[in-house]
Amino acid sequence: MPQPVIQQCEQNEYISNLHVTDIGFYPKAAFHYRRREHGSPQNILIYCTDGEGWAQIDRHKVSIVQGQFLILPQNTKHVYGASSNKPWSIFWMHFKGSTAHVLTDILKADGNNFLGTVPYDETRIHIFENMYTTLETGYSDSNLFFVSILAQHYLASFCFPYLFTRPTPSEENEIDFSIRYMREHIDENITVEALAKNVYRSPSHFSTLFKKKTGFPPLEYFNHIKMQRACQLLEFTNLQIKELASKIGFQDPFYFSRVFTKTMGLSPVQYRKRKQFK
Numbered sequence: 618m619p620q621p622v623i624q625q626c627e628q629n630e631y632i633s634n635l636h637v638t639d640i641g642f643y644p645k646a647a648f649h650y651r652r653r654e655h656g657s658p659q660n661i662l663i664y665c666t667d668g669e670g671w672a673q674i675d676r677h678k679v680s681i682v683q684g685q686f687l688i689l690p691q692n693t694k695h696v697y698g699a700s701s702n703k704p705w706s707i708f709w710m711h712f713k714g715s716t717a718h719v720l721t722d723i724l725k726a727d728g729n730n731f732l733g734t735v736p737y738d739e740t741r742i743h744i745f746e747n748m749y750t751t752l753e754t755g756y757s758d759s760n761l762f763f764v765s766i767l768a769q770h771y772l773a774s775f776c777f778p779y780l781f782t783r784p785t786p787s788e789e790n791e792i793d794f795s796i797r798y799m800r801e802h803i804d805e806n807i808t809v810e811a812l813a814k815n816v817y818r819s820p821s822h823f824s825t826l827f828k829k830k831t832g833f834p835p836l837e838y839f840n841h842i843k844m845q846r847a848c849q850l851l852e853f854t855n856l857q858i859k860e861l862a863s864k865i866g867f868q869d870p871f872y873f874s875r876v877f878t879k880t881m882g883l884s885p886v887q888y889r890k891r892k893q894f895k
Contacts, residue, residue, distance in 0.1 A: 622756045626714075629758065632765045635720075635772075639711035640749055646705060650698035659711035660721050661689040662772065663697070666737070668705035672697035679732045681705065686733050686775055688724040691717075708745050712768055720769075723776045735778040744771045791816035791823075792830045799839050803846055804866050809835050844880045847873075851889045858885050 618638055626636035638659050643649060645668060663670075663686060670681045674695045681687055689695050691713065699705045725731060735741075748767045751760050774781040795812050812835055813823035827835045843865040850861045859870040867873035878884045883891065 618752065618756070622761070625756070625758075626761055626765075629761070632758075632761050633714055634716040634765075635712060635714035635769055636761065636765050637710060637712050637748065637752070637768050640709070640745075640752065642706075642708050642745075642749075644706045646699045646707065647701075648699065649704065649707075650696075652696045654694055656692040656694050657689065657711065658691055659713045660691050660717050661687075662710050662712070662724070662775065663687040663689070664708040664735075664741075664775075665705045666708065666742075668703040669700035670698060670705040670707070671700065672731070674731050677731060681732065684734055684737060686724075686735060688721055688731055688733070688775075690721045690725070708742070710745075710748075710768070710771070712772070720772050720776060724772075733775060735775055738774070738781065741771065741774045741781070744774070791818065792827055795823075795827065795835070796831075796838075796842075799842055803843060804864055806866050807836075807839060840876065840880070843867075844877060847877055847885065848881070848888065851885055861885070 618640075623636070623638050626632045626638075649670075663681075665681050665683055665685050665687075667683055669683075672679050672681060672687055672689075672695060674689060674693060679687070687697065689697075724733060726733065744767055748764050748771065751764050751767070754760060794816060798812070798815060799807065809820045809824060812827075813820040816823065818826070824835055827833075827838070831838050833841065846865050847861060850856055850864065854861070856864070858874065862868070862870045862873035865873075867876070874885055877888070881888060
C-alpha cells in the first residue's frame with residue numbers, strides 16, 4: 618500500500634489500532650526468498666495452503682507445510698523461503714497498529730513458538746480475498762476501516778481456530794460433545810459423574826479438562842447455559858416464571874430466581890421489564 622495511505626491509517630483513531638500495510642497471495646512460489654537482517658517494521662503473517670517452505674527467526678529454524686502459519690513480529694531478524702522441491706503457496710499479510718502486539722503474542726503461544734497449525738476453512742480464505750478486493754477498489758476511509766475490521770477477524774481465525782471452525786459431531790472432542798449434551802438436556806439436572814461417564818473419563822480428570830478449555834467448572838458452565846436460555850425465554854415469550862424455570866430444569870421457581878439474580882445482577886422480573894422498555 619502507498620506510504621501516504623499507511624500514514625492515513627496511522628492518523629485515523631478507528632484504524633490505527635490495527636491496519637494492513639502489505640497483502641498478497643503467492644501460488645507455488647518457486648525461488649521465493651526473503652532475508653531481513655533487522656526484521657520488518659510491520660508484523661508478518663504467512664499462511665501456507667500448499668507445498669512447503671522454511672524460516673529462521675533469530676536462532677529458531679522451522680519447516681512449514683500445508684496448513685501451518687508463520688508469525689514474524691516486527692523488528693525481529695528473519696530469513697524465509699520456499700522449498701526447492703515443493704514450493705509453497707502462501708497468503709501473506711503485513712500489519713501493524715497499537716494493539717497488533719496483543720495478537721502477535723497470542724499467535725506466538727509460549728513466546729518462542731513462531732509456527733502454528735490451523736484446520737483449513739474456506740471462510741478464512743474468503744475473508745482474505747475480501748480484504749484484497751476491497752483494497753483494489755480504493756483507499757477511502759470506509760474501505761480502510763472495513764479492511765481493518767476484516768484483518769482482526771482474519772487474525773482471530775489463527776489466534777482461536779477452535780472457535781472459528783466449529784466441529785461437526787463426528788469431529789468434536791469430548792468437551793465439545795459435553796457442551797452439546799448440556800444444551801440438548803438443558804431441562805434436566807446433570808451430574809459431573811454423568812458427564813464424565815459419557816466421555817469415558819473420571820470425574821476429576823474430566824473437570825480439569827473442562828475448566829482448562831472453558832474457564833469454568835462443568836456445573837457452573839451448565840448453569841450459565843441455563844441462564845442464557847432463561848434470558849431468551851424472558852425476552853421472547855410470555856411464560857410465567859414457574860413455567861420458564863421448569864423448562865431449564867428448575868422445579869423450584871424461587872431457587873431459580875435466586876440463581877438468575879446472582880448471575881445476571883437482576884431478578885427475572887426486572888430483566889423482563891428492562892428488555893420491554895429498552
